[in-house]
Amino acid sequence: MEREQQIRAGWLIDGSGAAIRKNLLLTLKGPVIHGIEDFTESGCHPDVPFIDLSDCCILPPLVDCHVHITLSGSMDPHLRRKQSGADYGAIRHRISRNISTYLAHGILAVRDAGDCHGHGLRFKEEKAYRNELPVIVKHSGSGWHRKGRYGRMIARCPREGESLAAAFCREDEHNTDHVKIIQSGINSLTDYGRETAEQFCLEELAELVKTAQRRGLKVMAHANGAHPVRTAIVAGCDSIEHGFFMGEENLRRMAGEGTVWVPTICTMRAMGRATRSDLPGSDPEVLEKTLQQQLRQLGFAKSAGLKVAMGTDAGSWGVDHGVSLASEIQLFMEAGYSLPQALRCASVSGAELLGVEQHIAELRAGGPATFIAVNASPAMLALRLAAVKGVWLNGVLQGRDLRR
Ligand SMILES: [Zn+2]
CATH class of the missing domain: 3.20.20.140 (Metal-dependent hydrolases)
Incomplete structure (x- = not known):
């Protein structure tokens, strides 16, 4: 079975140029984004690993x-x-x-x-x-x-x-x-x-x-x-x-x-x-x-x-x-x-x-779970790019463990 993860995002900038979305739940299944929905406590599955990034912007690399x-x-x-x-x-x-x-x-x-x-x-x-x-x-x-x-x-x-x-x-x-x-x-x-x-x-x-x-x-x-x-x-x-x-x-x-x-x-x-x-x-x-x-x-x-x-x-x-x-x-x-x-x-x-669009693409359901989380609100994002909290490559968090 493919590994699932749930990530709460403070903000999502999906790379399409569309407006910023707030307070979302991303569900990852293996290397892809399975779903992006508004976050609610009841929407979280207790058996699936959960990472709280409610203080972060999630965006494509x-x-x-x-x-x-x-x-x-x-x-x-x-x-x-x-x-x-x-x-x-x-x-x-x-x-x-x-x-x-x-x-x-x-x-x-x-x-x-x-x-x-x-x-x-x-x-x-x-x-x-x-x-x-x-x-x-x-x-x-x-x-x-x-x-x-x-x-x-x-x-x-x-x-x-x-x-x-x-x-x-x-x-x-x-x-x-x-x-x-x-x-x-x-x-x-x-x-x-x-x-x-x-x-x-x-x-x-x-x-x-x-x-x-x-x-x-x-x-x-x-x-x-x-x-x-x-x-x-x-x-x-x-x-x-x-x-x-x-x-x-x-x-x-x-x-x-x-x-x-x-x-x-x-x-x-x-x-x-x-x-x-x-x-x-x-x-x-x-x-x-x-x-x-x-x-x-x-x-x-x-x-x-x-x-x-x-x-x-x-x-x-x-x-x-x-x-x-x-x-x-x-x-x-x-x-x-x-x-x-x-x-x-x-x-x-x-x-x-x-020519790397198969790796770095808009963040949407069905697309690759490759993105970064920056510890900043949208207003501060451009000033705080170095505050990268996590990098996901095809569903795998690189480096440290951020699970609750
Ligand atoms: Zn040059």
């Missing part, structure tokens, strides 16, 4: 669609240089630490956006990792950028005279989960909205996308500015990363094409909160204006029905793993998303982008 798992969010330029040149032994520990941090924040899947040495891929290949922790990590390995352009820390370039698709085929990596392309520069910290040229032309990028698709791989494109974003969408890239200053025309185009947007707004908030000595040469007014412009774009995306998934760019300057997802959730709410809508972007929508 979180997904961070844009991390750099081999890096930390340090703001120290010396440390950043050191970590980008570190050998695999040191990086392996950092990756393990980052994975533990994700778990502590209820993040059960992340998509890595590149490291120039491919250390993340090597980590993936290690047998030990497969049993390490229940966090799914999707790896791109080293991304691709144009020689002489931005991207050296996280990507490599095609050889002289070689096309992007030819370079991708030459490397012939069978263990990557997706492909990362750098299609523009980064945002100017002093010159508001300054656009950089595209790194790859439409034809070259489209050829790469087709080649990747034949191998069943999605393409994520780092792109800011109207023109680089347009070529990435038209070339068929699956997701636009960052997308600062892409403009409403591109947002509408993405809605039409089904392209997913990962706006990584908290990068700009991190830089905006730094002092001038932390970030020499930056203009705080430009950073704040850039942040506000991205929030307006996100508000427009919501009204245009665009698919948006949440990613933080954790590991980039000032963006720490785990906790930065909480700040991204708050930024989505500043842009006009309700908490359940923001959490949908941070869970179910991200799971679809990563």
